[in-house]
Amino acid sequence: MAAYCFFIVFVALSTLLVNSEAKLIIRVDQSGKGDYMKIQEAIDAVPSNNQEPVYIKINPGVYEEKVVVPVDKPFIILSGSKAANTIITWNESGEIFECPTFSVLASDFVAQYLTIQNTHGPGAKAVALRVSGDRVTFSGCRILSHQDTLLDDNGRHYYVNCYIEGDTDFICGNAASLFEKCHLHSVSERGGAITAQRRVSADEDTGFTFVNCKISGVKSGSAVLGRPWGSYSKVVFAFTYMSNAILPQGWDDWRDSAKQNTVYYGEYKCYGPGAITKTRVEWSRNLSTQEAQPFLSKDLINGKSWITLAPTSSKNSTSAGNINGGH
Template sequence: MMKRGYFMDLFVVATLCALLMAISRADPDPTQMTAALLIRVDQSGKGDYRKIQDAINAVPSNNSELVYIWVKPGIYTEKIVVPADKPFITLSGRSAGKTIITWKEGGEIYVSPTFTVLASDFVARFLTIQNTFGSGAKAVALRVSGDRAAFYGCRILSRQDTLLDDTGRHYYSSCYIEGDTDFICGDAASLFEKCHLHSLSEGTGAITAQRRESPAENTGFAFLGCKITGLKTAILGRPWGAYSRVVFAFTYMSGVVLPQGWDDWGDSSKQRTAYYGEYKCYGPGAVGSKRVQWSHNLTIQEAAPFLSKDLISGKSWIRPAPTSFRKPSAAISNNTDVNGN
């Protein structure tokens, strides 16, 4: 008969093999990913693709490596979707003022967006994303429905519901966001750091309409070190969801912000459940003496959870820009010349 130790050895080997296979299948750590596949978009035909959507389409499904799509300056009239099965894409221009993605469509908020992100671990850098439909209907410029998405130095422009910050954890750094009604809306957990919010409202248009619907949801918008300007007057926010949660900290508020600051959207019951707070904000619009009584002038202890990337578990997924690049294979690169051949 075989000795018991033999079977133990087989068991140990099998366990180690299973562990190694599990490790090999584990999700990559975004914070440790520094090398990327480079795909170039150039309307003149000198890149791998002429259109941004074509470059996104070329990324393999269930992608697990960084893909850096570099977009040459120009105006790209495209309606773009980053599918859910294509994570780890970075889309980058050289300058937001010179790399413009534009579309014109009004209507339902999940249909009208110029740019829709469904994938996780998406990054956008130095782009203008705009919906030029104008006033009179919901017209989303950017919809973000994937988890772990970050935007750096982007301009996001429309009128109503400009940024549909829908679901997931998101980070916005040094972005310019413009609109007139509920122009930052949705139920994501998002940190806006050093962003410029510009209201086009001529009355009481809301800057935010956060949609948290239950105290069990760990969502909300935090604005840290931001700036608010506008054409005439606006409020900081109103509750799309009964448990809407928005905090402004260390933010400059121009006189565009109305003294009451917040609105209950015609439903006084939401005054008991919405959580609207301010901490050490400044400027003529930050005077708190006339704020609605159901908003909060936060203490440092109350503000602390909203003052760092811990709010969105950012240390586990916000990744640095790639430091090295490799060319795409012939299967991914279109390799068209100036004449499209």
């Protein structure tokens, strides 16, 4: 018990994020009271190959637009006031790299207090968020769709206090990502999957790790924790509450039994009615403390050197209106 309490304290301390000082602040407001009325316009205003943090403050509203942070726009910090009233929404299905509501291609990106949703509905690939840059943080965000909700594509990523909702493979891709204190909600009625991790080689240092998370669902026995998009798919859940939405088998081989020999699917000290490991498929792992330890800190993604949050004040900062002439 003492060791467990120590771990809880450790995780609480480890989630403290370093503040950034942004020299440039851009304000987005739909009523015209900011520098821009659209989020994409604000991102477009950031200089190419920028080397200093740019803070884009989004005022409450429903922003119906498709947003891309291009690869040559690093060091952007995008922040709403709270996720419930700052919503980025789009309705599109199709090829997973083309249909996302929000795509992050740049590195050193931070988003917080936003809802990002694809409203297309069930039965088709409809990505809400694509993350393909390195050193990317999402904090306090809601990410909503049905199939392939979060395309966690490539790079090192950190998600904390986020709510992620979907039914089929709704966290998918081949990034190296740590999810802390996130709520995963399955809206699947049957045959759903929380994750579809795409690691294709034992040499790849990628995978999804969930620590101190919560899994809920709309129906009992309606989803598995994961299935292998790639032959070496790697997913670990630790200290996570699992509702009865999770099927007793826990994991699925996606109709390819050969992958049972190469995937890495582990659980460590999870709890709740969906976390009974004695009913799991025999090729998943009930991790020992020693086996789980490498997955339990930000060292997993070298995160201590880059994980950050938006600045808490704009003191000594310059508005984009003074630089770019305003809206």
